[in-house]
Amino acid sequence: MHPETLALHHSDFKDKNAAAVVPPLYLSTTYERDENYELPQGYLYTRAGNPNRHQLEQALAALEGGSEAMAFASGQAATMTLLQCLKAGDHVLIPDDAYYGTPALLQELFLLWGLTFTKVDTTDLAAIKEAIRPETQLIWLETPSNPLLKVSDLTAVSKLAREHGLLSVCDNTWATPVLQRPLDLGCDVVMHSTTKYLGGHSDVLGGALVFKQKSEMSERARQIQTLGGAVPSPFDCWLVARGIKTLAVRIRQQSANAQRLAEFLENHAAIERVHYPGLTSHPGHKVAQRQMILSGGMLSVQVRGGKEEALAFVKKLNLFTVATSLGGVESLIEHRASTEGPDTLTPQNLLRVSVGLEHADDLMADLDQALAGM
Numbered sequence: 201m202h203p204e205t206l207a208l209h210h211s212d213f214k215d216k217n218a219a220a221v222v223p224p225l226y227l228s229t230t231y232e233r234d235e236n237y238e239l240p241q242g243y244l245y246t247r248a249g250n251p252n253r254h255q256l257e258q259a260l261a262a263l264e265g266g267s268e269a270m271a272f273a274s275g276q277a278a279t280m281t282l283l284q285c286l287k288a289g290d291h292v293l294i295p296d297d298a299y300y301g302t303p304a305l306l307q308e309l310f311l312l313w314g315l316t317f318t319k320v321d322t323t324d325l326a327a328i329k330e331a332i333r334p335e336t337q338l339i340w341l342e343t344p345s346n347p348l349l350k351v352s353d354l355t356a357v358s359k360l361a362r363e364h365g366l367l368s369v370c371d372n373t374w375a376t377p378v379l380q381r382p383l384d385l386g387c388d389v390v391m392h393s394t395t396k397y398l399g400g401h402s403d404v405l406g407g408a409l410v411f412k413q414k415s416e417m418s419e420r421a422r423q424i425q426t427l428g429g430a431v432p433s434p435f436d437c438w439l440v441a442r443g444i445k446t447l448a449v450r451i452r453q454q455s456a457n458a459q460r461l462a463e464f465l466e467n468h469a470a471i472e473r474v475h476y477p478g479l480t481s482h483p484g485h486k487v488a489q490r491q492m493i494l495s496g497g498m499l500s501v502q503v504r505g506g507k508e509e510a511l512a513f514v515k516k517l518n519l520f521t522v523a524t525s526l527g528g529v530e531s532l533i534e535h536r537a538s539t540e541g542p543d544t545l546t547p548q549n550l551l552r553v554s555v556g557l558e559h560a561d562d563l564m565a566d567l568d569q570a571l572a573g574m
């Protein structure tokens with residue numbers, strides 16, 4: 201089945217009490233045993249499992265084509281759980297351009313516990329090969345990447361990982377399973393911040409891991425989730441599950457809008473550079489065309505000038521809310537270097553745009569008026 205259909209028909213859940221079409225919210229933290237001291241539905245205590253979380257996990261597994269999915273309280277909790285499956289002395293490769301929280305977790309937390317890492321340009325196979333050490337266990341991928349929209353070849357990198365006995369993990373937050381399915385391309389695990397496109401309405405925090413195969417590692421991740429307790433609330437799960445129902449139409453429209461905005465901005469005299477894989481000028485365009493159905497709703501632009509010019513442009517916009525995060529129905533724009541802090545390598549003239557569901561003509565007119573005279 202296609203993602204549009206899977207998003208609506210992934211679960212065998214039936215409401216036996218009221219025949220409700222929409223699943224009810226199960227707030228109970230504990231579940232009653234029957235006369236044989238068994239748990240009739242398998243639920244014991246909500247940290248270990250909850251019907252709303254179970255439904256969400258079924259949706260995530262179906263959409264990504266995995267056999268095991270786990271929902272977490274945030275994207276960072278999902279990343280953290282996967283890294284906690286490794287041990288002291290292990291080594292991880294991560295992209296040189298990635299969501300800033302991923303290297304921050306490794307640097308600020310896991311280094312103290314003996315897990316080491318190397319940043320590498322994951323668009324360059326030779327560079328990855330060179331960075332692999334005997335103790336390397338895992339290659340982390342994020343494509344398109346944040347905030348430069350670099351495109352890594354999931355088929356080629358996951359093949360290289362397999363040849364070296366390494367696990368390949370893809371943060372699929374930006375592409376979503378509607379546009380890109382890393383497990384089909386050879387990756388072992390998909391990670392999501394469901395806070396973004398899957399939730400889709402900027403009103404719930406969540407994360408996920410989806411495993412291609414049930415394995416020692418997936419069981420370990422489940423154990424860490426249950427013991428560690430970084431679980432989403434039933435209502436968080438309910439909201440993400442609701443968001444998933446409209447994911448396909450949202451991301452398709454957001455991609456179409458982003459494509460139009462990227463083409464418009466690329467030809468504007470006040471813009472130095474546009475980073476969007478849907479542009480033929482983008483270095484990852486060919487790979488993106490191969491592994492993505494559309495190019496996604498995220499783009500970054502570098503304005504002519506520096507931070508001052510970038511912020512002056514942002515100030516004149518009316519339809520783009522100046523805020524961090526992405527993947528909601530409203531368009532957002534952000535000066536990424538300010539959010540990432542003083543150590544950032546992100547260019548000071550770069551603005552990251554999460555393109556929403558407004559009409560593309562209106563968004564373009566707003567960009568045009570804000571760029572006038574720059």
Ligand SMILES: *Cc1c(COP(=O)(O)O)cnc(C)c1O
Pocket residue numbers: 274275276277299301342346371373374392393394395396405406407
């Ligand atoms: C937001 C984001 C994360 C972190 O997820 P949270 O839900 O904020 O914890 C990880 N990766 C990417 C690509 C993101 O955009």
